[in-house]
Amino acid sequence: MSLVEGKNCLITGATSGIGRSTALALSKMGANIFFIARNPQKAEELKKEIERESGKSAHSIIADLSSFKQIEKAAEEYKSLNKPIDVLLNNAGIMNTERRVTEDGLEEVFAVNHLAYFLLTNLLIEKILESSLKRVVNVSSDAHRFLKSMNFDDLQSEKKFKMFVAYGQSKLANILFTKRLSSLYKEKGLTTNCLHPGFVSTSIGAQNENFALFANLIRWISPLFAKPSDKGAETSIYLCSSEEVSSTSGEYFIDCKKAGLTEGAKSTEDAEKLWKISLELTGLN
Numbered sequence: 001m002s003l004v005e006g007k008n009c010l011i012t013g014a015t016s017g018i019g020r021s022t023a024l025a026l027s028k029m030g031a032n033i034f035f036i037a038r039n040p041q042k043a044e045e046l047k048k049e050i051e052r053e054s055g056k057s058a059h060s061i062i063a064d065l066s067s068f069k070q071i072e073k074a075a076e077e078y079k080s081l082n083k084p085i086d087v088l089l090n091n092a093g094i095m096n097t098e099r100r101v102t103e104d105g106l107e108e109v110f111a112v113n114h115l116a117y118f119l120l121t122n123l124l125i126e127k128i129l130e131s132s133l134k135r136v137v138n139v140s141s142d143a144h145r146f147l148k149s150m151n152f153d154d155l156q157s158e159k160k161f162k163m164f165v166a167y168g169q170s171k172l173a174n175i176l177f178t179k180r181l182s183s184l185y186k187e188k189g190l191t192t193n194c195l196h197p198g199f200v201s202t203s204i205g206a207q208n209e210n211f212a213l214f215a216n217l218i219r220w221i222s223p224l225f226a227k228p229s230d231k232g233a234e235t236s237i238y239l240c241s242s243e244e245v246s247s248t249s250g251e252y253f254i255d256c257k258k259a260g261l262t263e264g265a266k267s268t269e270d271a272e273k274l275w276k277i278s279l280e281l282t283g284l285n
Contacts, residue, residue, distance in 0.1 A: 004241045005030030007133055010078065010085050012065060012120070013092025015042035018139070018197050020049075021233035022089060022240065027054040029241055031087075034059045036074050036120075065092050065116040066102045068282060075123035084131035085124055087240045090117040091139045093170075099161035106281065107156040113170030118177055119282045129188055136181060136192035137239045140252065144172035149264030150274060172264065175252055176271040177278070182250030183268075191249040193239050196259070197232040 009026050013019040014035035027033045027050045035058065037043040043060040050058040059081070063074035078085070093113045100108040106115065117138055121128075128134055146168030153159075157166045178194040185192075238256040239245055251258050252265070264270065279285045 002029035002031075002241060003133070003243050004087065006032070007086035008032045008034060008083050008131070009087040009089065009240060010124070011035045011089045011091055012116070013139075015039060015046050018233040018236060019089075019091040020046060022091065022236045023058070024050060024053055025233065025237045026087075026240060027056050027058065030054075030056075031241075032056065032059075032083075034061070034078065034081075034083075034085075036061045036063050036065065036092075038062070038064045065120075066108055066112050068104050068115075068119060071116055071119050072123065075120060078124060079127065083127075085127045086131040086133035087135045087137065088121060088124065088128055089137045089139070089236060089240055090121065090174075091236065092116065093139065095163065095167045097163050099157055099166075107158070107161075107166065109166045109170050110155060110157070110173070113167070114173035114177065115278060115282055117174060118278045119284065121181065122282075122284055125185070129185070129190060134188075134190045135240065136178075136190065137236060138174045138178050138192065138194040139236060140174035140178070140194040140196060141167075141171040142196045142254070143168040144175055144265055145262055147172055147264065148262065149267060150176065150270050152270075152273065152277075155277070173274060175261065175265045176267070176274045178252075179250050179266075179268065180271040180275045183271075186249055191245065191247070193245060193248060193251045193253060195235040195239060195253040197235060198254070 004026055009031045011019055011023050014023040015037045023033050023035060033050055037060055040062050047058045047060055061074045061077050063070040065071060094109060096109050102108050102111045121136055146164055150172060175194055178192050181192045235253050235256050252261050
């Protein structure tokens, strides 16, 4: 019997790429799939696909994760179902070619890739702790290596916006968030790990109007060395469902194995500092 059979898994960014592959794989293992999506049409398509592939019904919650108000509404909608969350997979992510600001006045890549993980997890922490598995899995990236450490002087890329640096900083934030979350809730039985999915053929960045040239370049070079999303999802699936990581927490994985980190990604001081700033920015203070 699969570890996730009959368990509740909540996934963000599930309608495409590795999120979709993970949702389908976990549903085939017998998990009950709940997912947050921005696009109602894509959500309906995924629900039908899950039912077709696994014979199980999935539940969708519609929300734009760049909006704190919508994240809070999504969390309330999940809570109203009165179901524990065995696995929360924070997977949704974006990459922007230019600096954009959310309705909350924050730089969009940092808001969606880090603050959405942070806010959603904290709003649903009691539901996670109610469950038997108590797992949080965060999709990060080796792009965190673009920075030596968090640039606290320019978290919002106000002084300078560079596409890969902004993305790398948000992915470094995912790791520091994972480390801090792990240390705060370890005694309550929560395990949380993060991962690098590899260079995967996904739709990340497709929301950019001036992304056409970059997207075409990626599309052209992708088949040469990118993993298909099914392969890219393997580590997410492993961390969500494997017995082997039942007592592992605060780690970073590549290809289903623990991987090394930069000194900046290991910094407990930076993890604490980022947690405090994130509390302030999301209004959880």
